[in-house]
Amino acid sequence: MLKRFPHGNMKRLLPLAAFLLVAAVGAGVTAVVYRTEETANRARFEAVADEAADRISDRVKEHVALLVATASFLKASGGAVPRAAFRRFVEGLDLDGEFDGVHGIGIARVAAKEDDAAVAAEIARSYGVERGVWPETDQPFRTPIVVLEPERARSSATLGFDMYSEASRREAMNRAIASGKVRATAPVELLREVPGEAQTGFLAYYPLPESRPAASRLPAVSGFVYAPFLAHDLHTAALDERYGLPVEIETRDTTANASVLLYRSADYAISGASPRYRLSRTIDVAGRTWTLSMHETPGYMRGRTNFYSFIVGAISLLLAAAIAASARWQIRAVESAEQLRAVSEQAVKDKELILQEMKHRLKNAIARILAMARQTGAHADTVEDFSSSLSARLQAMANAQDMLARSRWQRADLRDLLMTELNQVFGDAAAESRIAGESVELNEKQTQAFALTFHELATNTLKYGSGAESKGGLSVHWTLAGPPRGRMLDLTWEETTGTAVAEPESRGFGSRLIDANIKGELGGTVERSYGENGFSIRIVVPYR
Structure with missing residues (x-):
């Protein structure tokens, strides 16, 4: 063949x-x-x-x-x-x-x-x-x-x-x-x-x-x-x-x-x-x-040096080189046009993705505010207590978002990044989460990917998981394993609920966004588990 x-x-x-x-x-x-x-x-x-x-x-x-x-x-x-x-x-x-x-x-x-x-x-x-x-x-x-x-x-x-x-x-x-x-x-x-x-x-x-x-x-x-x-x-x-x-x-x-x-x-x-x-x-x-x-x-050939053969040969080589250079320039022009078209198409896709993410984040932000309002209302004795507590949580949420925006998620400690997101979502209740793992510094790509991942997991927990139940619990732990040139970061997010969690029939935008960041950006793997006592997700990525 x-x-x-x-x-x-x-x-x-x-x-x-x-x-x-x-x-x-x-x-x-x-x-x-x-x-x-x-x-x-x-x-x-x-x-x-x-x-x-x-x-x-x-x-x-x-x-x-x-x-x-x-x-x-x-x-x-x-x-x-x-x-x-x-x-x-x-x-x-x-x-x-x-x-x-x-x-x-x-x-x-x-x-x-x-x-x-x-x-x-x-x-x-x-x-x-x-x-x-x-x-x-x-x-x-x-x-x-x-x-x-x-x-x-x-x-x-x-x-x-x-x-x-x-x-x-x-x-x-x-x-x-x-x-x-x-x-x-x-x-x-x-x-x-x-x-x-x-x-x-x-x-x-x-x-x-x-x-x-x-x-x-x-x-x-x-x-x-x-x-x-x-x-x-x-x-x-x-x-x-x-x-x-x-x-x-x-x-x-x-x-x-x-x-x-x-x-x-x-x-x-x-x-x-x-x-x-x-x-x-x-x-x-x-x-x-x-x-x-x-x-x-x-001396017979003196002055008879095949002049025209030399001229024709030299012109032929110059013409061949000029045509080859012209073909190469043309190919480069076509490739540049193709690259420009690809960049334009990617820009359109990125713009669409950003719009979808903004829409999703806006919905999540509203869902967070509603969830915080319910939790605050359940524990407040008076309207003044409710207003003060809700205002504090909203201010913490704004401060955390402002910190991440100023740092552009370029480098971060894994624990700090996780706690910032949990504090933004759960407020004082974040301290009750069980967090365990050694110090891990993330590079720019890892920081951005895990920040989005933690945001989606925390939001889902607040809306549907352990954060939505009074008896719920959250445990996050991670380890580094393997030789220096092939080390892997293994992180498990585990939620405990009072009711069984069924696997959804279809994945929403949040799940696809997590997969795109972990699998597509970091080349890692994502394993989700649904059971009688809650939900867990295991994330394994190469650590550089």
Whole structure:
């Protein structure tokens, strides 16, 4: 069976529920805005990555175009170009200024082994050095380097080197012969082409066509225009700092499912530990496939701090808090209105109770006066005695009432409170009552409750009980029992009459007033007994 929440708990949970609901909606909107901003940031980075890939691709194409231009120059010169003219041509290209990454431009002759002497003579004519073709090889033909400019591009081991003897170079030259186009090698260490320390790069070859007899062992080319490319210089030039591309890059040759590192920027591994955006692009480089892996630099996100996501999130939280506070204030306003209505209703009830009590007290006061008049008349011998005695009793009654009114029944001794009420009702006859009990000090609530209770009991005794009979008697005794923190005040009011007292069929206002004070106000119990010899009431209340 489902347990229903109390209405108060539901009202207390309403502001929290409103906050959570609005916050959840705000979180959803913030997430959408964040994804939108992230999509925009990624799109911007993709544009940066595409630009970087295009710059590298365009740079390689421009450099490769030099080989075609050089081949055209040789063709226009009839194929036999003196070294001095070739040097001036290369110097005019301004490789250092406009074509960083191209280490030089050279010519490799296609020759048979028996042509080694002719090749050595050509090198001697061009450079004035004695250099033969090397190394020894079992390949069907040779491609020794006979020209390489500018001078900085040559090492002591450059001229006469048979590039066809090395597998990577040979594979690229074979593809160039077959296609008639520029073809590049896989990444290689440029040991001989570059003076000094070995550097990673690649070589590109452009074939120089030549007609040969069908039975010739040589291919239908006279040689190759070639160039060594330094990978680091080429990428650095393409990604010049002037362009301000916030990208770290790693380039690998992935032709035929291989993966050979060609270039890696200095901070690629450092800043790439946890990249936010990672992209890859592929480009074609003279018949080979390069894969460029890129991610952003640490400075890419500088100034792109998801501003709108933060603003939307902050506004959502503020709105949720404002709605929750508004709901709480509204609930408090409703509760205040309910409390005011309850206070008004209670005030009406209290007013009615006061009117009823005043009416009851007025009737009791009249009944007391009549009872005192009868008792006084029964014992007075003359009219003067009757008048004097009745006046004295009425004055005592007024004095007792005035004392209780002045003290507001705030604190009182139980015996004093009881005797004040008995003296007010019975006058001198009150001394004949048997009163027994230890000293008990009552607090404000107890004083008011017992004062009303004693008033009702004394009035009823005067009207209907032992006070109305000459042979009647009254006994009141009380005790305190129990531990200090749980002590109970046990009081018994016992009336002795000459006739039997029957239990009334219904309870009047006085009985209900006693129960309301003892049970309702003090949390005690009331036991009434009716018998042949009179009436008793036992009152037990917690004593604090």
